[in-house]
Amino acid sequence: MSADIAVPEHEKEMRFYSRVLSTGERPLWRAEDLMNNLGLPIIGLGRRAPEYESLPLQWMPHIQVADVGSSVARAAELGGKVLMHMKDDSGRSQWxxxxxxxxxxxGLIPVIPAEAVPPAADEDGPVGCIAWLDLTVPNADATRDFYKEVVGWSVQEILMKDGDEPYADYAMLGSDGKGAAGICHARGANADLPPVWMLYLPVGDFEESLRRIEEEGGKVVKAVRGEFTYAVIQDPVGVYLALVPG
Known part of the structure; x- marks a missing residue:
């Protein structure tokens, strides 16, 4: 799984992510270029050039699909908005x-061959990766159906509670039956989360990363410690993402 974003104040943003992600005795991310500790480009932080002005300030996950052109067309039919659609000289959709x-x-990209998928760990321990991906929205049922149609994911219900009231969020499963992402209702513990794809990035020293966030001009929106420890944060230009212990 990979993701990218085009940001203003690129130098300031680069410093923020370099400092926040490169904590711990064995950092999971390289401070100089944000590649992971194996030198793989999992996340990309680009400059907000004029050709990217139409893109929102959100981390955009790259979702693999069997046919990019068909998925782009289906997204538009179901109420999505196509911001960019790159084709080669023969008219074949690229992304x-x-x-x-x-x-x-x-983003929609072609399926990556299994041999080209970077590892989530090596012999020496964990590496930088996108640990999880989820989306919190008011109408999770309609959103679930949108991604089923556009991406081809299947669905597994995850039982939740809002006070004494039960409801279901959704784990979206890839063709291998493994969890690819979560789609959640904006209620209960998730009531205040924004409707953007939230990247969960692991860091080597969770508490030190949280300390550096505000030091570098960001904000800790929500920090949860316990069985599942994570923090929802905003970077200096207001972009949301989440951190988890590596």
Whole structure:
């Protein structure tokens, strides 16, 4: 899984992510270029050049699909907005950038061969990766159906509670039956989360990363410690993402 974003104040943003992600005795991310500790480009932080002005300030996950052109067209039919659609000289779709009906941005790319997928760990321990991906929206049922149609994911219900009231969030499963992402209702513990794809990035020293966030001009929106420890944060230009212990 990979993701990218085009940001203003690129130098300031680069410093923020370099400092926040490169904590611990064995950092999971390289401070100089934000590649992971194996030198793989999992996340990309680009400059906000004029050709990217139409893109929202959100981290955009790259979602693999069998046919980019068909998925782009289906997204538009279902109320999404196509921001970019790159084709080769023969007219074959290469990749696309889409807003879903909630305004959450994501990229569509061809399926990557298994041998080209970077490892999530090596012999020496964990490496930098996107640990999880989820989207919190007011209407999770409609959003679930949108991504089923556009991406081809299947669904597994995850039982939740809002006080004494039960409800279900959704784990979206890839063709291998493994969890690819989560789609959640904006209620209960998730009531205040924004409707954007939230990247969960692991860091070597969780508490030190949280300390550096405000030091570098960001904000800790929500920090949870316990069985599942994570923090929702904003970077200096207001972009949301989440951190988890590596």
């Amino acid at each position: 696309g950038v889409v807003l879903d009906p909630n305004g959450a941005a994501f």
